[in-house]
Amino acid sequence: MSIEPSVRVEDKLFYNRYLVDAGRAHIKVRPHTTPSPELLSMLKACPARCYELNDKGQVEITVDGCIECGTCRVICEGSGDIEWSYPRGGYGVLFKFG
Amino acid sequence: MIEEKFDAIVVGAGMAGNAAALTLAQRGLKVLQLERGEYSGSKNVQGAILYADMLEKLIPDFREDAPLERHLVEQRFWMMDDRSHTGLHYRSDDFNEEKPNRYTIIRAQFDKWFSQKVREAGATVLCETTVTELAQDAYGKVIGVRTDRADGEIHADVVVLAEGVNGLLGTRAGLRKRPTPDKVALAVKEMHFLPRETIEARFNLKGDEGMVIEAAGTISRGMTGMGFIYANKECISLGIGCLVADFQRTGETPYGLLDRFKRHPSVAPLIEGSEVKEYAAHLIPEGGFKAIPQLYGEGWVVVGDAAQLNNAIHREGSNLAMTSGRIAAEAIFQVKSRKDPMTAENLSLYKTMLDQSFVIKDLKKYKDMPALMHTQSQNFFLTYPELVSKAMQNFLRVDGTPKVEKEKTTFKSFIKARSWSGLFGDAFRLARAWR
Numbered sequence: 289m290s291i292e293p294s295v296r297v298e299d300k301l302f303y304n305r306y307l308v309d310a311g312r313a314h315i316k317v318r319p320h321t322t323p324s325p326e327l328l329s330m331l332k333a334c335p336a337r338c339y340e341l342n343d344k345g346q347v348e349i350t351v352d353g354c355i356e357c358g359t360c361r362v363i364c365e366g367s368g369d370i371e372w373s374y375p376r377g378g379y380g381v382l383f384k385f386g
Numbered sequence: 387m388i389e390e391k392f393d394a395i396v397v398g399a400g401m402a403g404n405a406a407a408l409t410l411a412q413r414g415l416k417v418l419q420l421e422r423g424e425y426s427g428s429k430n431v432q433g434a435i436l437y438a439d440m441l442e443k444l445i446p447d448f449r450e451d452a453p454l455e456r457h458l459v460e461q462r463f464w465m466m467d468d469r470s471h472t473g474l475h476y477r478s479d480d481f482n483e484e485k486p487n488r489y490t491i492i493r494a495q496f497d498k499w500f501s502q503k504v505r506e507a508g509a510t511v512l513c514e515t516t517v518t519e520l521a522q523d524a525y526g527k528v529i530g531v532r533t534d535r536a537d538g539e540i541h542a543d544v545v546v547l548a549e550g551v552n553g554l555l556g557t558r559a560g561l562r563k564r565p566t567p568d569k570v571a572l573a574v575k576e577m578h579f580l581p582r583e584t585i586e587a588r589f590n591l592k593g594d595e596g597m598v599i600e601a602a603g604t605i606s607r608g609m610t611g612m613g614f615i616y617a618n619k620e621c622i623s624l625g626i627g628c629l630v631a632d633f634q635r636t637g638e639t640p641y642g643l644l645d646r647f648k649r650h651p652s653v654a655p656l657i658e659g660s661e662v663k664e665y666a667a668h669l670i671p672e673g674g675f676k677a678i679p680q681l682y683g684e685g686w687v688v689v690g691d692a693a694q695l696n697n698a699i700h701r702e703g704s705n706l707a708m709t710s711g712r713i714a715a716e717a718i719f720q721v722k723s724r725k726d727p728m729t730a731e732n733l734s735l736y737k738t739m740l741d742q743s744f745v746i747k748d749l750k751k752y753k754d755m756p757a758l759m760h761t762q763s764q765n766f767f768l769t770y771p772e773l774v775s776k777a778m779q780n781f782l783r784v785d786g787t788p789k790v791e792k793e794k795t796t797f798k799s800f801i802k803a804r805s806w807s808g809l810f811g812d813a814f815r816l817a818r819a820w821r
Contacts, residue, residue, distance in 0.1 A: 295645045300576070300665035307424075326634075333633045335574050335640040335667035356429065357667040358552040359572050362565055362630050374554065376534045377422045378514030385577045385621075385664045386431045386494035 297337040301353040309379035313351045315360065316371045323347040327369045330360050355381050392418045392542040394718060395531055396509075397517045397555060399426035401704045402690025403548030404500045405444055405711030410546075411507035413719040418540065419509055420533065422516040426504075427497030431575070431668035433616055433623055435598065436491045437705040444712060445503055449485065453495045455618035456596025457486030460589075464652070466603035466613075467775040471652045482595065490596050490616045490623070492577075520545060520559045520686070528559070528685035544685055544718055544728040548711060551669045551691040561686065562679035565694070567634055568760060569673035571611065573627025574640040576648075578660035582620050588656055589617050600701060603771030605647050607638055610672075610763040612701070613647045615656065622657060624648065627670055629760060640667065670703065671696040672760075675753035681740065682733040687714045695745055698759075699752045706745045713739045754819035765812060769803050 315338075317327070327347045330339040336353045339360070349370075361372040374380070396407040399421035407419040423429040435458070441448050460477035481487065505511050521530040521539055530541035549555055551570065556562045580588075589597050601613040611628030626640075626647045633640065647653060671677065671694040678694055681687060689695075690707035697706060717736035718728070726732045740746050759766060777796040800809060 295639070295641045297641050300641060300662075303662055303664050304666075329634045329637070332637050332639045333572070333630070335572065337639075337641075355665070355667045357572060358570075358669050359630055359633075359667070361552065361554075362567050362570055362669070363634055365564060372554075373518075374422055374516050377516040378424050380429075382424055382428050383431065383494045383664065383666060385492045386427060386429075386434075386497070386666060 297335075298353075301336055301355075304353075304355070305382045305384065306352065307379050307382060308352050309376055312376065313349070314373045314375040314380070315349055315351050315354065317347055317349050318369055318371070320346060320369075324367055324369055326364045326367045329363060333359055333363060335359065392416050392540070393722065394418075394544050394546060395420065395540060395542040396546040396548055397531060398548035398550055398690075398692075399423070399497065399501055399504075399511065399513075400430050400548060400550055400690060400707065401497075401500075402692070402707035402711035403546070404497065404504055405708040406546045406548055406689055406715045407504045407509045407511070408444055408500075408507050409712045409715030410718065411504065411509035413715070414508075415719065415722065417509040418542065419504060419511045420515045420517050420531065421511065421513045423513060425498055425513055426501030426511065427494040430493045430497050431666045432493045432704060433575070433614055433625070433701075434491050434493050434496075434704065435616065435701075436489045436496065437702065438485065438487050438489065440705040440708045444708065451499070453491070453499050455490040455492060456591070456594050457481065458488040458490065458598060459591075459595045460597035462597065462599040464599055464601040464603070465771045465774055466601055466605050466650065466652065467772045468604050469651055470775045470779070471601065471603070472771075472774050472778050477597075490598065490618050492618060517549070517555060520555055522559065526684060528683070531555075543722075544687065544733070546711070546714055546718070547686060547688040547692050548690050548707075549692045551671055551694075553688070553692040556679070556688055556692060561683060562688070565669070565671065565673075565677075567631035568629060569671065569677045569694070571627040571629050571670045571672045571698075572633060572640055572667060573625050573670055574644045574665070574667045575623060575625030576644065576662050577664045578622040578624055578657045579620060579663055580622065580657075580660045584659075585617055585620065585622065591617065594619070601647075602767060604768055605643070605650065606767050607636065607643065608764050608768040609633070609636060609638065610759050610767060611643075614701075615653065621663070622660065624653075624657060629672060629763075630669070631760075632763065670698075672698045672756055674698060674756040675746075675749040676756070678749070681737045683730045685728050687718070687733055687736050689714045695749070697748050697752065699755050700748070702748075709743060709745050710740060713743060713745075752819070758815055758819045762812070762815075765804065765808075773800055773803055
């Protein structure tokens with residue numbers, strides 16, 4: 289079995305164009321002490337790796353690189369772990385090819 | 387509040403929304419289309435293949451100025467294991483016709499062109515405007531939308547929800563449920579740029595000829611999923627998608643899956659030396675016929691991906707979107723022409739018309755396929771591709787083993803992996819779901 293070279297999502301997101309709506313995150317994680325299994329699964333399932341674990345073991349989100357797919361909404365909105373909206377008009381990812 | 391009242395508001399400017407807005411405007415209705423992107427297309431993601439027939443019904447002479455990439459002359463289906471692929475290729479010079487049937491397109495560019503046609507037909511298109519919720523009267527009838535612009539409530543007789551797979555507005559208003567992880571796939575895609583001649587040489591193409599590869603097998607690591615490679619003029623769209631529930635269950639990462647697909651020995655030479663210019667992700671409705679929600683109500687209809695209208699088996703979505711958008715618009719026009727109100731009862735005409743079209747007929751045909759593919763993913767996406775690869779290699783490798791023994795080995799490997807009853811059961815279930 290060959291060793292998997294690690295994939296850097298940051299490098300992939302670097303190709304994309306964004307208009308960041310500073311101070312207005314369109315997705316919010318509900319404050320928690322211990323993350324639910326749904327929320328934890330986002331650490332891997334988010335295609336832009338927006339979800340990360342902080343040093344207290346809580347899940348945090350940085351939406352700047354979000355590509356607005358909706359995967360986290362499908363997994364986490366039902367359990368109340370996140371609040372999910374689209375960015376304000378004109379903001380967010382701006383696809384050149386799509 | 388915008389005082390002006392519209393005959394119809396279309397939310398979203400993808401395939402379904404543009405088809406609906408265009409048709410409504412062509413019929414003389416006063417239409418407002420709202421789109422959250424900086425231009426129509428800037429938020430839209432697809433492979434993408436365009437089906438000419440459905441666009442011709444909207445814009446008969448689209449070939450004159452639409453930004454088309456390549457017309458397809460070849461389709462390859464690959465069943466992959468980690469080091470091989472077993473292919474079924476179909477190529478025909480018949481596809482080099484005056485009016486080709488399928489094209490590769492780049493959605494952001496195509497949708498921008500499509501939107502121009504919508505404007506030329508007389509619709510008002512307002513971009514950079516996110517619709518935040520539906521405006522409803524005291525009885526729950528949809529009377530318009532609220533947007534994120536100041537004083538953003540706008541009224542219309544009917545709202546066409548072409549808001550895409552996430553269907554946020556419909557869910558927020560309680561018109562339908564949020565898609566569940568087992569009913570949507572997450573696909574990730576990269577755009578790989580190469581010189582035109584390189585693409586043509588690597589894929590055996592001349593001029594504007596195009597080809598697409600649809601791939602399944604161990605690339606999805608036992609999950610229900612598919613990979614794709616589409617040749618555009620000067621770039622290759624390459625991606626892979628799997629059910630969200632499978633990502634959740636396995637802990638596989640979408641980008642890890644994509645990079646493994648790119649490194650596969652059958653794929654790597656095709657994109658060697660390319661420059662990647664974009665990375666996108668998108669959800670795809672996979673629930674089929676059984677996942678179709680309520681399609682109309684008091685003052686509203688839902689079309690395209692928001693209505694989960696996607697044929698996962700044939701990898702068709704944009705044509706179902708365009709057709710549902712057009713049919714919804716035609717139904718609205720008929721109700722309007724009779725001077726009838728946009729009630730659920732009157733708008734049920736949309737569903738009646740859609741039921742008679744290929745959209746619902748095709749989805750009905752495959753109504754049992756999603757359940758089969760989703761529950762048997764290990765067998766269909768891992769076990770069988772590996773067995774087929776071994777069988778092919780055993781068949782082709784000349785090593786002095788008598789052919790009778792080779793056949794026995796292959797036969798035994800299938801029985802060992804799936805047992806007699808398993809093999810017959812899979813064949814029976816597949817045939818029944820396909821029927």
